Amino acid sequence: MNIDIGNALDAVAQPGVSEDSLRRLDDRVAAAHDRIERGIADEEFGYAALSLPETTDPDAIHDAVAPLADSEYVLTVGIGGSALGAATVADALGVGERAPVLDNVDPQSLQTTVESLPLSETAVHVVSRSGTTAETLGNFLVVREAMADAGVDWTDRTIVTTGESGPLHALADEHALPTLSVPEGVPGRFSVLSPVGLIPAAILGCDIEAVLAGGHAGRTALAPSIFDCPAYAYGAVAVALERRGAHVNAFVPYAERLEYFAEWFAQLWAESLGKDGMGQTPVRALGATDQHSQLQLYRAGRHDKLITLVRPRDRSQLTIPDTEIEELAYLGDTGVGELIDAEFEATEASLAAASQPNVRVEIDRLDAASLGELLYGMEAACILAGELLDVETFTQPAVEWGKRAARGLLGDIDAPETDAITEKERLVVAPDRSQ
Structure with a gap:
C-alpha cells in the first residue's frame, strides 16, 4: 500500500497542511507508535487487532x-x-x-x-x-x-x-x-x-x-514516522486536515469490488473516531460512477472535505472494440482499465485544481495479499488517528445507548434510555386527507 499526500499539502489545498507541520507532528506520531506497539505486545483491548x-x-x-x-x-x-x-x-x-x-x-x-x-x-x-x-x-x-x-x-x-x-x-x-x-x-x-x-x-x-500474509506485510510496514509508514501518513494527515476544517472524509474506491470496502471503512472511521465532538464524517462514493454526481459537490462545494481516492495499479485486461462512430474513435483499442485510470487521474487533478484536499491510496493489484495489506493499513491508520485525537478508539458508547433504548422498547430490559423515546418532542406535518 502506498499513500500520496501531495494534494493535501497547503501548497495545493485549502485546507491543507504544511510539510513543516507534518514534521512537527511526526514527534507525536513516534510517541503514538510506541504506545501502539506496547498495546500490541501486551495484547491490550483494541490494540490486539x-x-x-x-x-x-x-x-x-x-x-x-x-x-x-x-x-x-x-x-x-x-x-x-x-x-x-x-x-x-x-x-x-x-x-x-x-x-x-x-x-x-x-x-x-x-x-x-x-x-x-x-x-x-x-x-x-x-x-x-x-x-x-x-x-x-x-x-x-x-x-x-x-x-x-x-x-x-x-x-x-x-x-x-x-x-x-x-x-x-x-x-x-x-x-x-x-x-x-x-x-x-x-x-x-x-x-x-x-x-x-x-x-x-x-x-x-x-x-x-494470502489475505493474512498481506496483513502481516502491513504489520511489518509500521514505523515511527509519517514519512516511512503509509498507514500512519494517512491517519496523521486525516487528523491534521480535520483540525483545519476538513470534517468530512469522502472515501472513493476506483474498483467496484472495493465498494463494500468503503462501507467497512465508514464504520471503522465513524465508530472509532466519532467521540468528544471530534471525528470526520465518512462518506462513500464509487469511481468512476460518482464522478457524474457527487464530484460536483466535492470539487465545487465547501472546503470541508478530505477526498480519499483508492485504486489498484494493475488491473485485468479488457479492450474496447474499434467503432465506426467517428466521435468515439478515440476509445477504440483502448483498455477499459486505461479508461478508469484516466478517470481517476482526471478527478484527482480536478480536485487539486479546485484546491480541494485529496489523498491517493494505491495497492499493487486487487488480490488477496493486497487486500489484507489494505485492510490492515486502514486499521492502523484509524488507531493512530485515535491516539492523535486522544479519543477512546475502541469503545462505542453512543451505539450501546441506542441498543439499550431498543431493548427497553421491546421489553427485554428496563432501560432508562427508553424514556427518550416516549418523551420525544413532536411536531408532525402531514397532508390533510379530509378533503
Whole structure:
C-alpha cells in the first residue's frame, strides 16, 4: 500500500497542511507508535487487532468449514463489524455474489434474500460475540425456520462465530455446530482478519492465507514516522486536515469490488473516531460512477472535505472494440482499465485544481495479499488517528445507548434510555386527507 499526500499539502489545498507541520507532528506520531506497539505486545483491548495476521489460525478455519465445503453460497448473518468484514473480503476477492449478508432487520429484504437462495446448497455463518444481538438472532431464527420448511437440516448447514459463552454458544454446543471464536480483545469493526471476516471466503475457496500474509506485510510496514509508514501518513494527515476544517472524509474506491470496502471503512472511521465532538464524517462514493454526481459537490462545494481516492495499479485486461462512430474513435483499442485510470487521474487533478484536499491510496493489484495489506493499513491508520485525537478508539458508547433504548422498547430490559423515546418532542406535518 502506498499513500500520496501531495494534494493535501497547503501548497495545493485549502485546507491543507504544511510539510513543516507534518514534521512537527511526526514527534507525536513516534510517541503514538510506541504506545501502539506496547498495546500490541501486551495484547491490550483494541490494540490486539493489529496482531491478528499472526494470531489468526487459517488451519483452524479450514477445519471448521470443511463440512460446508460443498456450499455454493454462504449467507452471513450478523450486523456491523460482524458482517461488513466478511462482505468486504468476499466482494473484493470476487465471490461477493455468492456471499450475501443479512445485516439489517428489514422484513422485505430478509424475505427476498432467503427466498432467492438454494438453501440446501447454502452455508449459514452466524456471527455475534455476545450471542444476544437482537437483529442477528432474529434474522437467524427466520433463516432456520425457512430451512426447516424447505426440508433442509439447518444443523448441517450452519457455522457459528461467537464468544466463549452466551445463548448462541450454548445453541452451537447443543447441536454440535462447527464453532470458531470471536478473537478476544478485538472490537467487531477491527475483526476482519479473523474468522469473523474470513469464514465465507474460506468456504468459497479463496486464499485466506494470502489475505493474512498481506496483513502481516502491513504489520511489518509500521514505523515511527509519517514519512516511512503509509498507514500512519494517512491517519496523521486525516487528523491534521480535520483540525483545519476538513470534517468530512469522502472515501472513493476506483474498483467496484472495493465498494463494500468503503462501507467497512465508514464504520471503522465513524465508530472509532466519532467521540468528544471530534471525528470526520465518512462518506462513500464509487469511481468512476460518482464522478457524474457527487464530484460536483466535492470539487465545487465547501472546503470541508478530505477526498480519499483508492485504486489498484494493475488491473485485468479488457479492450474496447474499434467503432465506426467517428466521435468515439478515440476509445477504440483502448483498455477499459486505461479508461478508469484516466478517470481517476482526471478527478484527482480536478480536485487539486479546485484546491480541494485529496489523498491517493494505491495497492499493487486487487488480490488477496493486497487486500489484507489494505485492510490492515486502514486499521492502523484509524488507531493512530485515535491516539492523535486522544479519543477512546475502541469503545462505542453512543451505539450501546441506542441498543439499550431498543431493548427497553421491546421489553427485554428496563432501560432508562427508553424514556427518550416516549418523551420525544413532536411536531408532525402531514397532508390533510379530509378533503
